[in-house]
Every structure is written in structure tokens, then in C-alpha cells.
Amino acid sequence: MKKKIIAAALSALMMVGIAGCSKNDNTAKEDNKVKITVSINPVREFAQAIGGDKVDISMLVPEGTEPHDFEPKAKGLEELTKSDIFAYNGAGMEDWIDKVLEVAESSEKVTVVDTSKNVNLIKENGKTDPHTWLSLKEAKNQSKAILDALVKVDEKNKSYYEANYEKFSKELDTLYNDNEERFKNLKNKNFVTGHEAFGYLCRDFSLQQKSVEDMFGEGEVTPKTLESLASYCKENNIKTIFSESLASPKTSETLANEAGAKVQKIYTLESKEDNLEYLQAMKKNLDEIYESLK
Ligand SMILES: [Zn+2]
Incomplete structure (x- = not known):
């Protein structure tokens, strides 16, 4: 009895296996x-x-x-x-x-x-x-x-x-x-983000970035770094700290607290977030940066 069950189970498995294979073959041909x-x-x-x-x-x-x-x-x-x-x-x-x-x-x-x-x-x-x-x-x-x-x-x-x-x-x-003109008319050009990722966006719209981490997502965040960024924010009247989910968002929060600023999410697109496509994420970035500077 036991043997029969095993045999039946095996042949069922094999059939699934064969069916699986032929299905794959068809997909390969159609695809x-x-x-x-x-x-x-x-x-x-x-x-x-x-x-x-x-x-x-x-x-x-x-x-x-x-x-x-x-x-x-x-x-x-x-x-x-x-x-x-x-x-x-x-x-x-x-x-x-x-x-x-x-x-x-x-x-x-x-x-x-x-x-x-x-x-x-x-x-x-x-x-x-x-x-x-x-x-x-x-x-x-x-x-x-x-x-x-x-x-x-x-x-x-x-x-x-x-x-x-x-x-x-x-x-x-x-x-x-849509963005060129409005950024041109801004007096404030400086924003602060998680890591130094926005150099090309800055070049497109003549903006300046400061960041907690360096260009390669590295650089030890010391209390001294935070302190100097916080005073930079105060001196430049920066009211928004942009936070990236892959670049120590906690540190961005700490900085925002120090500087009396709010935290706003920004998309580096290094990973897909909030299911946004490229153009959607870039539009959000530009809108939020503009809002923070105007
Ligand atoms: Zn990066």
C-alpha cells in the first residue's frame, strides 16, 4: 500500500515536471x-x-x-x-x-x-x-x-x-x-540632502547642494559634521532637510531638529520607491526643492 502511494506520488510529480517543462518551452517560443x-x-x-x-x-x-x-x-x-x-x-x-x-x-x-x-x-x-x-x-x-x-x-x-x-x-x-524659469527667479539656491547625489540636478537648474554623507554614501557622520551643517542651515535660512531612505534618514532627522527645520523625503532613484516612475519621482523632487527655496 505504502509503495503504491509513493509510486503514485512520484508519477504525479513527474507529470507536473513534464507539464512544467513543456509549458516553459511554449513560453520560450512565444516570448x-x-x-x-x-x-x-x-x-x-x-x-x-x-x-x-x-x-x-x-x-x-x-x-x-x-x-x-x-x-x-x-x-x-x-x-x-x-x-x-x-x-x-x-x-x-x-x-x-x-x-x-x-x-x-x-x-x-x-x-x-x-x-x-x-x-x-x-x-x-x-x-x-x-x-x-x-x-x-x-x-x-x-x-x-x-x-x-x-x-x-x-x-x-x-x-x-x-x-x-x-x-x-x-x-x-x-x-x-516647466522648472527652468521658476528656479532661475529664485534667490535661495541651497538645499541640504542625505548624500551628495544631486550634482547633475543642481547643474541643470544652477542650484547648490550640501549633504550629510559624501558622493558615495560614505563618510562618518560626526557630531561636528552635524553641528556645522546645522549652523549652515541657520545662516542660510534653510527650513527643509531632504531625507533619503538609503542614506541614514535618522541623521537627517537629527539635523532637522538641530536646525529647526522640517524633514522632507527626496528620491535619488537609486532604488524604486513609492512605486514612482522616473518622471513622477523627478517632478516630486523638483516641486519639493522649489517649495523649500521659494
Ligand atoms: Zn549615490
Whole structure:
């Protein structure tokens, strides 16, 4: 009796197994989507905007992970070799990129895209600011790099990708134009945030950032740092401290208390938050920064 049950269970399992396999095979045949592996969230946002429903995107850095100090996992790397495109931010954002590029470039199938290759990079004191996507203008450049790769690997859908790129470009331009004038007319130009991520946004709108942590999300936050930031806030009449969920939000709260300011969330887009797409998050950022400065 016992044997029979086991045999039945086994054959049931095998049938499930076989059914599972054939289902996968069918999916593989029907699914003509371009497989894109991206490194981090902003690149995913651009790839989604241009690729639309013709792409299937997976991301190396898991949701909610601080991307500056990430270690690529074997599973992610294995997926990568099955991709048509590997798109990364570049500009030094992915500290860990060499290992990944080695894997990607070892596969003839994978087209590798450094999305910031045509970006006008900000270099200061021998360091390159990697947060290129926080410029609406450079976002266009990065999306164009993805467009070129998509057209290369999937030429039959060229006009679809180009139309998506045109639409996304226009939306970026509109958001930029909506903000350019009002920021120009502001006297206050300084805001304080969690880590030094907004250099490109500042360049777009002639603003200045101060931050608790440095450009790479590092730097020990000492009482002295906090004290000097707090007096900076008081001297410059800064009433809002921007807080990032991945860059010690507690410290931003402490600073706000010290400076008698309020705390306001800001999106670096280094991870997807509140389910916001790129343009939505950038609009919120610009609106909140404007509100804090006017
Ligand atoms: Zn960062």
C-alpha cells in the first residue's frame, strides 16, 4: 500500500515536471521579448521607457539595496549571460562593474551598454559624480544609448523604440522647461540632502547642494559634521532637510531638529520607491526643492 502511494506520488510529480517543462518551452517560443539586464533602478527606468512591452528587464541590484556598495551574486551573473542587452549606468556608479563586465563580455550574445558614455560628466577634485540620471538632460543621453542598443538587437521594432524615445524625450524636455524659469527667479539656491547625489540636478537648474554623507554614501557622520551643517542651515535660512531612505534618514532627522527645520523625503532613484516612475519621482523632487527655496 505504502509503495503504491509513493509510486503514485512520484508519477504525479513527474507529470507536473513534464507539464512544467513543456509549458516553459511554449513560453520560450512565444516570448520574443528582448531580454535586458540592467545594473540599477534608473537604468531600468530608462530601459522600460524605451523598450515598453517589447522588453523583459531584470536588475542586478535587488530592490531596496544601496547600490554604491553592492556585491554581484552568482545567480544574477548567470541570468546576465542569457540577456540580449546588459545596460549599466557607468561613470563609476557601479563600483563592482569590472567583474560583471567580464562575464557580460565573455558572452557573444550580450550587447553591453555604458549608458553614460555620452554624458557630460561632473568631475571635481579627481572624483567623477556618478549620479548622471538625476539630470533631466543627461537622462535623455542615457536613454538614447539604450535606444541604440535596442535598435541594434531588435531592428524590426526600430520605429516602436524610436517613437518611445521621442515621447520620453519630450516629457523630459517639458519637465525641464516647466522648472527652468521658476528656479532661475529664485534667490535661495541651497538645499541640504542625505548624500551628495544631486550634482547633475543642481547643474541643470544652477542650484547648490550640501549633504550629510559624501558622493558615495560614505563618510562618518560626526557630531561636528552635524553641528556645522546645522549652523549652515541657520545662516542660510534653510527650513527643509531632504531625507533619503538609503542614506541614514535618522541623521537627517537629527539635523532637522538641530536646525529647526522640517524633514522632507527626496528620491535619488537609486532604488524604486513609492512605486514612482522616473518622471513622477523627478517632478516630486523638483516641486519639493522649489517649495523649500521659494
Ligand atoms: Zn549615490
